[in-house]
Amino acid sequence: MHPLTYKIINFAQWRQVKKKMVGTPATPLSKVQRTLSFTPGGPKIHEEKILVTVRMRPLSRKEQAMYDLIAWDCIDEHTIVFKNPNHERTATTHAFDKVFGLECSTQKVYEEGAKDVALSALTGMNATIFAYGQTSSGKTFTMRGITENAVKDIYEHIRNHPERDFVLRVSAMEIYNETVIDLLNRESGPLRLLDDPEKGTIVEKLVEEAVKDGQHLRHLISICEAQRQVGETALNDKSSRSHQIFRLTIKSSLRESSGRVKSFIASLNLVDLAGSERASQTNADGTRLKEGSHINRSLLTLTTVIRKLSGGKRSGHVPYRDSKLTRILQSSLGGNARTAIICTMSPALSHVEQTRNTLSFATSAKEVTNNAQVNMVVADKTLVKHLQKEVARLEAELRSPEPSSSLCLKSLLEEKDLKIQRMEREMEDLKRQRDLAQSQLELERKSHKVQKGLDQCGPSCQVARCLSFPGENENESVSCKSTPVTRPRNAVGRLAMMRQSVTSTDPSMLVHEIRKLEQLQRQLGDEANRALEVLHKEVASHRIGSGETAETIANLLSEIKGMQAVSSASEEIVIGDKANLMEEINRLKSQGGTIESLEKKLENVQESIDKLVSSFASSEETPDCKTQSKKKKFLPFVMSNNANMQNIIRSPCSPLSSSRKVMDYETENKVPEKNDVVPSSVTFPRPCQATPVKSDEQGHCIPSREGTPGTQQLNSVNVKKMQRMFKNAAEENIRSIRAYVTELKERVAKLQYQKQLLVCQVLELETVAGTDEPNVIDKTPTKPWHLKFEDERKQIVMLWHLCHVSIVHRTQFYVLFRGDPADEIYMEVELKRLTWLEQHFAELGNASPALLGDEPAGSVSASIKALKQEREYLAKRVSCKLTAEEIEMLYTKWEVPPVGKQRRLQLVNKLWTDPHNMQHVQESAEIVAKLVGFCESGEHVSKEMFELNFARPSDKKTWMGWNLISNLLNL
Numbered sequence: 009m010h011p012l013t014y015k016i017i018n019f020a021q022w023r024q025v026k027k028k029m030v031g032t033p034a035t036p037l038s039k040v041q042r043t044l045s046f047t048p049g050g051p052k053i054h055e056e057k058i059l060v061t062v063r064m065r066p067l068s069r070k071e072q073a074m075y076d077l078i079a080w081d082c083i084d085e086h087t088i089v090f091k092n093p094n095h096e097r098t099a100t101t102h103a104f105d106k107v108f109g110l111e112c113s114t115q116k117v118y119e120e121g122a123k124d125v126a127l128s129a130l131t132g133m134n135a136t137i138f139a140y141g142q143t144s145s146g147k148t149f150t151m152r153g154i155t156e157n158a159v160k161d162i163y164e165h166i167r168n169h170p171e172r173d174f175v176l177r178v179s180a181m182e183i184y185n186e187t188v189i190d191l192l193n194r195e196s197g198p199l200r201l202l203d204d205p206e207k208g209t210i211v212e213k214l215v216e217e218a219v220k221d222g223q224h225l226r227h228l229i230s231i232c233e234a235q236r237q238v239g240e241t242a243l244n245d246k247s248s249r250s251h252q253i254f255r256l257t258i259k260s261s262l263r264e265s266s267g268r269v270k271s272f273i274a275s276l277n278l279v280d281l282a283g284s285e286r287a288s289q290t291n292a293d294g295t296r297l298k299e300g301s302h303i304n305r306s307l308l309t310l311t312t313v314i315r316k317l318s319g320g321k322r323s324g325h326v327p328y329r330d331s332k333l334t335r336i337l338q339s340s341l342g343g344n345a346r347t348a349i350i351c352t353m354s355p356a357l358s359h360v361e362q363t364r365n366t367l368s369f370a371t372s373a374k375e376v377t378n379n380a381q382v383n384m385v386v387a388d389k390t391l392v393k394h395l396q397k398e399v400a401r402l403e404a405e406l407r408s409p410e411p412s413s414s415l416c417l418k419s420l421l422e423e424k425d426l427k428i429q430r431m432e433r434e435m436e437d438l439k440r441q442r443d444l445a446q447s448q449l450e451l452e453r454k455s456h457k458v459q460k461g462l463d464q465c466g467p468s469c470q471v472a473r474c475l476s477f478p479g480e481n482e483n484e485s486v487s488c489k490s491t492p493v494t495r496p497r498n499a500v501g502r503l504a505m506m507r508q509s510v511t512s513t514d515p516s517m518l519v520h521e522i523r524k525l526e527q528l529q530r531q532l533g534d535e536a537n538r539a540l541e542v543l544h545k546e547v548a549s550h551r552i553g554s555g556e557t558a559e560t561i562a563n564l565l566s567e568i569k570g571m572q573a574v575s576s577a578s579e580e581i582v583i584g585d586k587a588n589l590m591e592e593i594n595r596l597k598s599q600g601g602t603i604e605s606l607e608k609k610l611e612n613v614q615e616s617i618d619k620l621v622s623s624f625a626s627s628e629e630t631p632d633c634k635t636q637s638k639k640k641k642f643l644p645f646v647m648s649n650n651a652n653m654q655n656i657i658r659s660p661c662s663p664l665s666s667s668r669k670v671m672d673y674e675t676e677n678k679v680p681e682k683n684d685v686v687p688s689s690v691t692f693p694r695p696c697q698a699t700p701v702k703s704d705e706q707g708h709c710i711p712s713r714e715g716t717p718g719t720q721q722l723n724s725v726n727v728k729k730m731q732r733m734f735k736n737a738a739e740e741n742i743r744s745i746r747a748y749v750t751e752l753k754e755r756v757a758k759l760q761y762q763k764q765l766l767v768c769q770v771l772e773l774e775t776v777a778g779t780d781e782p783n784v785i786d787k788t789p790t791k792p793w794h795l796k797f798e799d800e801r802k803q804i805v806m807l808w809h810l811c812h813v814s815i816v817h818r819t820q821f822y823v824l825f826r827g828d829p830a831d832e833i834y835m836e837v838e839l840k841r842l843t844w845l846e847q848h849f850a851e852l853g854n855a856s857p858a859l860l861g862d863e864p865a866g867s868v869s870a871s872i873k874a875l876k877q878e879r880e881y882l883a884k885r886v887s888c889k890l891t892a893e894e895i896e897m898l899y900t901k902w903e904v905p906p907v908g909k910q911r912r913l914q915l916v917n918k919l920w921t922d923p924h925n926m927q928h929v930q931e932s933a934e935i936v937a938k939l940v941g942f943c944e945s946g947e948h949v950s951k952e953m954f955e956l957n958f959a960r961p962s963d964k965k966t967w968m969g970w971n972l973i974s975n976l977l978n979l
């Protein structure tokens with residue numbers, strides 16, 4: 009038979025083969041196996057039947073004491089025969105791979121029944137040797153000897169094969185009452201069995217200890233033996249009550265090899281089973297009975313498995329999983345292992361039935377075929393060397409980079425550099441954001457400070473809380489008066505323009521605006537000074553008015569001079585470069601004190617003028633005076649003709665709004681005052697043309713000395729009439745002064761507001777710029793306009809409510825802006841304005857009284873008060889604007905009690921009170937529109953009154969002149 013040809017043979021046949029092949033019985037098996045293991049082309053499957061031997065021990069002392077008979081006879085090395093002491097039956101023979109008789113040594117049993125299999129583990133084949141037999145049949149006795157011999161031979165083999173490296177590891181377990189225990193680590197408790205797709209059943213957490221040498225191995229074996237469950241039974245003083253599996257894993261590899269590296273790895277399982285027993289024979293009870301039950305059950309499973317396996321592949325299901333023993337030994341039972349079973353038996357006639365069972369098991373076992381194969385790890389030595397070199401090179405690179413690795417390192421460094429750069433950029437961004445946030449906080453703090461100054465002007469300053477965006481393109485400044493129809497423009501374009509104006513020109517425009525304001529103030533001061541001087545002279549020379557009046561005028565002159573001084577002080581404003589925007593803004597903010605001071609001065613002037621007017625009013629009054637006062641025909645100022653006024657924002661809160669006919673009584677929430685009304689339609693004849701006067705060196709009209717009442721006192725002219733005319737003219741002039749001062753105050757306040765808006769928007773745009781996004785036109789996709797409009801309108805309505813905005817203004821805005829795309833700019837501006845107001849009011853509300861002082865808190869309460877007055881005013885108009893039927897219907901609808909005082913006011917007080925209810929808002933707007941009359945004619949309401957002024961302020965602002973009193977005398 010060719011050594012490379014394998015077929016299933018039994019032990020007897022194999023022995024014949026060995027004799028033929030090798031000729032010497034001592035080593036033929038190992039030679040065959042070694043030849044098989046190193047067969048080129050990879051590991052070969054070694055189909056081999058389990059080596060089954062039978063060992064019969066001598067009669068034990070107890071058996072001898074019982075005069076038991078020897079019932080079995082080994083007639084040759086392979087056959088055992090049941091002796092028939094009574095000759096009642098014919099003798100039966102049992103043939104096995106080897107039969108060891110009463111006097112056979114364990115050494116021989118090992119040599120002939122286990123050694124070859126056991127040493128297979130040294131050449132990469134799994135091997136299992138186990139003893140099977142009834143209790144006290146000598147299993148432990150035999151396995152102990154087998155193990156000792158195997159250990160001895162293994163180490164002898166290692167010594168005989170110095171060309172190979174061997175690594176031995178040991179693990180040991182017992183299965184006691186169907187529980188797996190680690191004999192090298194008993195404290196670990198019961199161990200679980202796991203199914204591994206490659207390794208089969210494995211014991212989880214089983215300790216595997218490295219073996220140092222033979223002595224160490226024997227020590228470990230002794231530990232396992234000591235740890236094993238042993239108990240006394242009737243048949244055995246030291247009966248093993250568990251199955252023990254001692255596992256030795258051997259890995260070996262050639263120390264040197266040309267080309268390929270071969271490693272073997274295999275396990276040798278030395279299994280000492282617990283013995284089958286009969287309770288009747290062992291007299292077991294309690295624990296022993298339970299142990300015996302488990303033992304018998306697992307052995308029964310083993311028997312079943314063996315029987316199944318012995319029947320070949322057609323035997324069907326093999327119940328390995330029915331016991332832990334068979335699960336653990338699965339690979340050894342018909343699997344990848346060489347297996348040798350030593351069946352131990354008692355020769356005693358008293359145990360003949362147990363022995364028969366053992367022999368029956370053995371007979372079945374010897375029919376079981378295993379499929380052992382060499383577990384070989386093959387590695388190409390060249391590849392290994394290459395890998396070793398590569399590892400060495402990498403290690404060297406790690407220690408000190410070499411040119412050969414420079415490319416890789418360079419790439420890594422570049423990548424790191426990029427990362428560092430990216431991180432630096434991110435850090436810069438973060439720092440910039442931090443600085444921006446700090447700046448914003450600082451600006452907001454300053455803004456709040458400035459706003460306190462703004463609020464000092466009281467309710468009238470609220471008039472100025474309107475938005476103005478000076479445009480850089482004069483062509484864009486289409487006059488609302490000249491081309492109202494052409495006003496609707498592309499909303500997006502205007503937004504863009506608005507934003508661009510903020511980013512590009514607003515700072516300089518703002519400074520420019522302030523400078524012009526100051527010029528105006530100076531001009532006002534000059535003109536007012538001259539006019540008041542004249543007035544003073546007139547009063548003095550004609551002895552009109554009281555002494556208090558003269559004093560008031562003197563004070564007024566003083567105030568105006570003071571105002572001039574303040575104005576001059578702020579002359580140093582320089583238009584900055586827009587590139588240095590923040591610096592410019594800060595500089596503008598630094599002017600806050602100046603503007604605040606100006607406002608204060610203006611306030612003082614206002615008070616002086618008020619006194620003056622009241623002084624005149626309380627002085628001699630004539631019907632003519634009253635008539636003229638009511639007609640307001642001849643005013644020294646004609647606001648509509650004042651070019652400066654075009655630059656003042658036209659909005660519902662501007663006194664110069666085209667809606668003045670409707671809105672003249674409210675400046676934001678300002679209650680109408682008759683004396684404030686300056687009908688834009690009224691024009692005043694040019695004084696210099698109407699009156700013979702002289703001009704001073706500046707070209708201003710001055711009264712003719714001949715034309716004064718004083719010079720004509722002795723003439724036939726009615727002096728009293730002249731005096732009345734003078735008084736009237738003076739009164740009108742003073743009123744005009746007041747109006748102009750009011751306008752200036754508003755203008756200052758608007759500039760303050762503009763500045764704050766500017767700061768906010770600059771910050772906002774800087775933030776946008778920080779994200780590298782275009783900052784001119786917001787390209788963010790938005791929702792449809794009609795939805796956006798509804799949202800914004802709801803927000804606006806709520807903000808109106810929160811800010812106590814004039815309900816007339818609310819009504820106008822609500823009626824005018826119905827969702828036309830062109831309304832977008834107005835909506836946005838209104839929303840922004842109101843948002844600012846609301847935030848400002850909230851800040852005031854959150855501030856402590858100590859910080860607030862008196863004035864800022866007053867701005868909120870003043871708005872509420874003004875709104876209350878507005879409602880009172882509207883209530884008065886109910887009767888004249890609505891029919892009795894309409895009124896009654898409204899009373900019913902708005903649930904005004906049928907009896908009670910001030911029912912009209914009750915009705916009006918219910919209007920615009922529920923910002924959440926758009927139906928309420930709609931109906932409120934309709935009623936207020938009727939009350940103020942702007943629903944009667946389209947001319948009364950125009951979007952232009954909400955116009956944003958994009959016009960560049962005129963560089964040359966002309967004050968239309970101070971109408972000298974003498975001019976009014978028409979003398």
Ligand SMILES: Nc1ncnc2c1ncn2[C@@H]1O[C@H](COP(=O)(O)OP(=O)(O)OP(=O)(O)O)[C@@H](O)[C@H]1O
Pocket residue numbers: 064065066068141142143144145146147148149150244246247248249281282283284352
């Ligand atoms: N071949 C033998 N020669 C001499 N004495 C033996 C032999 N076999 C076993 N004995 C003795 O028989 C007794 C029982 O043996 P052992 O404990 O090995 O049986 P066992 O099968 O392991 O029993 P159990 O299954 O109960 O553990 C021991 O005292 C042992 O020394």
